[in-house]
Amino acid sequence: MTTEETTGQQPPRVGFFTDTSVCIGCKACEVACKEWNLVPEDGLTLTGMSYDNTAALGASTWRHVAFVEQTKPLGGQQAHQPHADLDVLALAARGSATPVDEAAITPTTPGPPTADGRTELRWLMASDVCKHCTEAACLDVCPTGALFRTEFGSVVVQQDVCNGCGYCVPACPFGVIEQREGDGRAFKCTLCYDRLGAGQEPACAKSCPTESIQFGPLDELRERAERRVAQLREGGVPDARLYGADPDDGVGGGGAFFLLLDEPEVYGLPPDPRVTTRDLPTMWRHAALAALTLLGGIAAAHRVFGRKR
Amino acid sequence: MSEARVTRDGLAGVHPGREARFGNGLDDGRRPRERRMVPGAEFTSYYGRPVLKVPSWAARDIAGYMFLGGLAGAGSALAAAAQLTGRPATARALKLSSLGAISLSTAALVNDLGRPARFLNMLRVAKPTSPMSVGSWLLAGYGPAAGLAAASAATGLLPRVGTAATLAAAGLGPAVATYTGVLLADTAVPSWHEAHRELPHPFAASAATAAAGMALLAGPRRENGPARGVAALAAGAEALALRSLLTSAGHAAEPYRTGRPGRLLTTAKRLAFLGTAGATLLAGRNRAAAAVSGATLLAASAATRFAVFHAGIASARDPKYTVLPQRLRLRAEGGAPPATA
Ligand code: SF4
């Protein structure tokens, strides 16, 4: 039973705000998604890409945690602090009684200014997911109507209808949806359609220990995200930005959007995705023109070269 | 753990937290700096992995489908013209070849489905936003028309129905030949989409090349005057259309010039040149020369379709072709991307 049926109203459009600044890369979301949705195993390979052995979203990966290692400072974070003069064992013996100022490593202690030329390292982690686009290319191009928009505003494949034509796969500007090998049909995140219907939040958001993945009505999430980005900038993280939150972007905004700490492409996301359906009228016009030219050319050739001998 | 619940009145039990501060307190006194910019024509990617998913379409099936669909569609138009101008043998041959080509191409399409048994789901809905849906309905109309036209021509039965079917097939045929350009262009694949205005034009020309080739191959010499003209026109148009496609594709034109698609396109151009030369200079005098020129033109058309197909696949595999044009577009539209968008 859906919320709509119980209240007689259209439920608000819901989605994800993934705040990557608090992601710790635990992959609980990946696991919870696989468990809840019974998504099959899709390879146990080592990629050599930091801690990311999942590699990418796909037919059998509906949440993917990206790991990026960069030699960039993270909001004034101090790396390589000299600790030679600290007796860590003595500090440890004092346990939690150690005053913050004397502790060897506390994330809240400001260190001395960094000497020029010192390398700093930061580790970016981000849990990617289907964006549930407002203007979803996958849905637009699906010839069978297998892809549809739910009452919650999410985009879902009806597995009993999909005939595996594979058209949605290259249509998605984010490379999300994919055909499952050996099955042939297309699969992707459903925003836990079954859980939403039962008044539960999606499994990934439920499992996220830092609330990096936040679920809720889209309007509310967008406001919260604006506040969060302002807070981070204030705190000295100038590269913090929202991705997919703007309803005027190339896909009409995502039902799932992100707070990123670097350019989208660093995380494997397209910097300016566009739903290609917007150009479809132009394309049809050119196809019609081309078809008419073809007919005209054949007719002309028969006039000019078609004299009987 | 998150304890949030979806209730009738909205979300309940949300943590007030999520306010981890790693900027505050860690700041070394440097206040918010200017945003760092990506310099020049460099681009960044996630470990060099593709941004897009490469379609799992098999080249033989999908490029073959486009070639055969073009041959059939343009062939039907050529057949009608031949019939109307008193070239019955050519008309008959083309009707048969169109039926054969469209049957084969439909078979290729069905074969490429992940669930071939569900082929008829294509006709479950009619969606103008889906070129594949439009194409399925086109095929559903065109296929029977081409079939009737061919059956009547082969048996001599029902001549009126045959003529009506011939005209219907001639009307729908060019659409069958060009919609596949839209099918490819309406994807995020850079080498296809960046040239979305141009793509249907080489497809139309390539279809005409194939149909003219078939007319030269299968029709009698005394009837092949117009086909030779179509061959010359189509080959010229195709060369021009491909040039404008490459110009407008920008960075995404590179895959058309390198590797396998580059080689295929060069082959296509050479074959088209040879075929056209043979068609215009020799095919009027010698039946064998006409057949060889026709076969060469058919091969040229197939090579073009395979080149376009493989160029798209190559561009989807390399994040450069996805990221770079989008970056340049953003920069052209007003410097750095808006920070909150
Ligand atoms: S991200 Fe891709 S798969 Fe998800 S809704 Fe948008 S177009 Fe469809």
Ligand code: SF4
């Ligand atoms: S593969 Fe399935 S979901 Fe994707 S476009 Fe084809 S029918 Fe629709």
